[in-house]
Amino acid sequence: MGRRPRPLSTRQDLTHSVRLAPDPFTFPIMFSKLATRVAPRVSPRLFSSGGGGGGAGGALLGLAVGAGGAAFYIQSNPDVVDLVPASKVAETEEKFATYWPRNVMMLFGPPGSGKGTQGPKIEAMLGIPQLSTGDMLRAAVKNQTEIGKKAQGIMKAGGLVGDDIVVGIIKDRIAEPDCKFGFILDGFPRTQPQAKALDKMLAEEGACVSKVIELNVPDSILEERICGRWIHKASGASYHVKYAPPKSMKLGADGKPDPASMLDDATSEPLMQRPDDTASALVNRLKEYHRMTKPILKHYQPHGVVGSVNANQEMTKVWADMQANLKSGKN
Known part of the structure; x- marks a missing residue:
């Protein structure tokens, strides 16, 4: 079989992995990621146990439930862990891709x-x-x-x-x-x-x-958010003069950021503002959003898939x- 898989080091590791799959929809993805983390030196595999407990002194780290109630027990003792071949992982993923909606x-x-x-x-x-x-x-x-x-x-x-x-x-x-x-x-x-x-x-x-999820923010709040935004064009990293300023930022005599001091934290390359990140441009952008884009929410509401977040x-x-x-x- 080769080198034994390294067990998960803490309960927290398992908890983090299981949270990658809040519902059965992402169950195969979660186990592929979990298996890769647990056994990086072998093909991605599922770790399962047919027993109901830790078994042979193996500490039971957690339980995840997949489609149809199938339970997969993750244990810290590699001696009592059954390894399922990577082909089984692919078979499970293919089943979800075929029979569950995207x-x-x-x-x-x-x-x-x-x-x-x-x-x-x-x-x-x-x-x-x-x-x-x-x-x-x-x-x-x-x-x-x-x-x-x-x-x-x-x-x-x-x-x-x-x-x-x-x-x-x-x-x-x-x-x-x-x-x-x-x-x-x-x-x-x-x-x-x-x-x-x-x-x-x-x-x-x-x-x-x-x-469909809508992020709700009053129009009166958006001007400050938009006009204070700076970006690093190469990486897409985003900054804000009030909420997330770059470490290099310095204010001028007028209390506004000195453009020469606006540099990316990682590369020290100059930041820029988008041409439409201005108060005057925002007015038109908001009009377009409310007139053209917001009605799309009404289009999907009859299907019961629309949510809203403050x-x-x-x-x-x-x-x-x-x-x-x-x-x-x-x-």
């Missing part, structure tokens, strides 16, 4: 509501990727996919990429292995026609939108409310 999520909110903060947290917790429309479009053009070539031709001609092209790019992207169990859409759809086009595309493969509170409370919304049936 976890198709959307995160909505006006500019500055915190989507860029909450999205990566959901991504890390559920093990499904956050998909940015802009990133997908650039990748399709760079990789010269068929749909990417069409988009490139339109953009070179100075035109706007149509909904059919964007939906086609999403269709290609979600066919990749990391989207097998689900994905989070960021920046799409922005209009009801886009939502309907996306619904049609998902229906063709037997999927549908399973969760994003105008402490970060820990926002995340706690977000987790509550992510649970099945909690809106």
Whole structure:
């Protein structure tokens, strides 16, 4: 069998791993990650025990329940642990991918509501990727996919990429292995026609939108959030002059940050502000959000998948409310 797997060192390690799978939807992902952590020198495997207790002195670290009530006991004593081959892991994952609907999520909110903060947290917790429309479009053009070539031709001609092209790019992207169990859409759809086009595309493969969460922040609060935001273009790292200033920030005589002092903590490279992160631009962006994007929530409400989170509170409370919304049936 080779080198024995290293047991989990503490109960906390197991707890952290199990929290990767708050419901059976992400059960296979959780065990793949857990097995890789427990036995890094062998193929990813599930650790299971047919016994009801620790057995032979093995300390029972925890219990996880999968589909149909199947229990998997994780023990600290490698002598009493049964190893299931990696092929069984793949078989279980394939079963979930085939018979469970994809976890198709959307995160909505006006500019500055915190989507860029909450999205990566959901991504890390559920093990499904956050998909940015802009990133997908650039990748399709760079990789010269068929749909990417069409988009490139339109953009070179100075035109706007149509909904059919964007939906086609999403269709290609979600066919990749990391989207097998689900994905989070960021920046799409922005209009009801886009939502309907996306619904049609998902229906063709037997999927549908399973969760829509709106981050609520009063418009009066957003100006401070937006206008104080600075970013590191290369990495996407985000800073805020009040809430998360870079270590290098210095204030000028007018009490405002000196632009020359706004440097990325990791690289010391200059930070920048987006051209539309201004008070005047925000007015138009908010009008567009309320007129074009917010009605999408009404489009999905009849399906019982829409939730709302108060994003105008402490970060820990926002995340706690977000987790509550992510649970099945909690809106």
